[in-house]
Amino acid sequence: MEFMFQRPWLALIFVALGVVEYLWRKHATVRGYDRGEVMASLGIALGQAVIKPLSAVVILAVMSLFGRITPWQFPVDDWRTWVVGFVVLEFTYYWFHRTSHRVRWLWATHAVHHSATQMVLPAAIRLGWTGLISGGWLFFAALVLVGFPPIVVVTLNGINLAYQYVLHTEAIRHLGPLEWVLNTPSHHRAHHSRETQWLDCNFGGVLIVFDRIFGTFVAEPRGRKLDYGLVHGEHSNNPFRIAFSEWRRLFADLKQEKHWRERWRIISGPPA
Ligand SMILES: [Zn+2]
Ligand SMILES: [Zn+2]
Numbered sequence: 001m002e003f004m005f006q007r008p009w010l011a012l013i014f015v016a017l018g019v020v021e022y023l024w025r026k027h028a029t030v031r032g033y034d035r036g037e038v039m040a041s042l043g044i045a046l047g048q049a050v051i052k053p054l055s056a057v058v059i060l061a062v063m064s065l066f067g068r069i070t071p072w073q074f075p076v077d078d079w080r081t082w083v084v085g086f087v088v089l090e091f092t093y094y095w096f097h098r099t100s101h102r103v104r105w106l107w108a109t110h111a112v113h114h115s116a117t118q119m120v121l122p123a124a125i126r127l128g129w130t131g132l133i134s135g136g137w138l139f140f141a142a143l144v145l146v147g148f149p150p151i152v153v154v155t156l157n158g159i160n161l162a163y164q165y166v167l168h169t170e171a172i173r174h175l176g177p178l179e180w181v182l183n184t185p186s187h188h189r190a191h192h193s194r195e196t197q198w199l200d201c202n203f204g205g206v207l208i209v210f211d212r213i214f215g216t217f218v219a220e221p222r223g224r225k226l227d228y229g230l231v232h233g234e235h236s237n238n239p240f241r242i243a244f245s246e247w248r249r250l251f252a253d254l255k256q257e258k259h260w261r262e263r264w265r266i267i268s269g270p271p272a
Pocket of ligand 2: 168
């Protein structure tokens with residue numbers, strides 16, 4: 001999000017695309033447009049815009065500390081740093097995203113993104129507020145430790161996120177051979193499905209190749225629409241309820257356990 005606010009032209013393109021998609025969906029009568037849900041996504045994005053700069057202070061401080069203690073650093077002005085950095089960041093994003101689905105502590109934040117039941121562009125900016133606490137950012141901070149300058153990591157991460165905005169739509173069906181290499185709206189619709197066969201698939205950001213390599217790729221079914229959203233959890237359009245709903249469920253489960261070993265099993269284990 002902060003990537004978007006630092007670049008007003010990008011925000012403008014995103015809004016324009018959102019309007020075009022809204023008009024398209026209004027005419028494609030079968031799809032409908034859940035305005036309440038879109039307003040909730042915008043509310044969550046607004047909350048994120050307030051929280052993210054505060055989290056960024058901590059994350060950037062840790063990154064710059066890592067940058068100082070690392071024994072070597074790749075030069076920012078060498079194109080190879082960016083090309084290799086792009087592939088390494090995509091690899092890291094794949095594991096960060098896969099872990100976010102398989103470890104409940106990280107899922108508590110990521111579930112917010114999966115709470116939308118319609119695949120429309122504004123669902124892309126429905127991102128959890130508690131990323132700093134969940135700690136998924138440590139995956140990316142680790143890239144600084146292996147020698148990528150913080151500016152390279154932050155920029156490539158921004159590109160990864162901005163790219164994913166256009167994945168949240170039903171307006172684009174298939175992109176032919178591009179579907180082999182790139183993460184596409186079709187692959188990401190499958191990722192957002194709550195149907196058993198499509199749970200925990202297609203974790204890539206810009207690239208889909210790591211899903212193909214690590215066996216988590218599942219294609220979208222042809223000729224039928226998937227059911228999107230969360231398997232568990234209530235449906236709400238209140239941004240605060242959505243932002244903390246999975247944390248509430250997690251702490252309720254922890255309260256029921258008497259032993260710390262069991263509690264740890266819940267926190268580190270997959271969502272039920
Ligand atoms: Zn996900
Ligand atoms: Zn998504």
